[in-house]
Structures are given as structure tokens and as C-alpha cells.
């Protein structure tokens with residue numbers, strides 16, 4: 001089933017997002033590492049702050065040591081879109097919210113088993129819903 005999209009103009013997003021959230025989601029910014037630390041012990045779901053799309057389960061989070069919230073598996077394959085990104089002269093894979101098409105972070109191949117993936121996500125654009 002295709003994700004129902006939430007499309008807004010930049011002016012509309014600016015009314016509901018903080019400047020920091022807008023910079024990451026709509027302008028592909030990156031937060032300073034350590035900006036947003038979530039406890040590994042808390043159980044719940046991480047949602048996109050802009051549209052409420054569930055992105056990750058707490059149980060799929062791990063401590064990567066990077067200062068960015070890191071996950072090894074998404075909430076579902078439909079939750080996000082992966083797209084090649086050649087910014088800053090190197091090839092990376094961008095992670096995009098499937099609902100609002102906001103930039104979330106990047107995915108790397110150096111995560112823990114079983115997936116070996118590391119979803120490196122900006123914490124400022126995550127909303128944690130405790131179980």
C-alpha cells in the first residue's frame with residue numbers, strides 16, 4: 001500500500017517547524033552531533049516530527065558513538081525512501097520520510113547485525129512516543 005503523502009509549501013512548513021527542524025527536513029541540513037540524545041532504555045516509537053509518520057522502533061536503536069541517533073532497521077520498508085546523494089563530493093544514500101518527503105539523515109553499511117545497516121538520523125526531527 002502506498003504511503004499517503006503530506007505535501008506543504010515551504011511557507012506552510014515554516015509555520016509548524018522550528019528553524020532547526022526546517023533546515024534539516026526541507027534544506028537537508030545536519031545537526032551538530034549530540035544535539036539530541038534519546039535514552040536507549042525508553043521503549044516506544046520514533047516518529048517524523050513534521051508528519052507523524054512512524055520511522056523506527058526503540059528496540060532497533062543502537063549506540064553508534066557518532067552523536068546522532070542510530071538505528072539498524074526501519075519501522076517498515078514503506079516508512080522511508082532511500083535516494084542516492086552526491087552532495088559534498090561523495091556518494092551517500094539519503095534517508096527521506098515517505099510521507100512528507102523531509103530529509104531525515106543518511107544510511108551506511110557499517111551497522112550491527114542482523115542488517116549491518118546504520119540509519120544515521122538527525123534527532124531534532126524525531127518525536128519519541130513512549131510506549
Ligand SMILES: [Zn+2]
Nearest residue numbers: 048051097100
Ligand atoms: Zn515526515
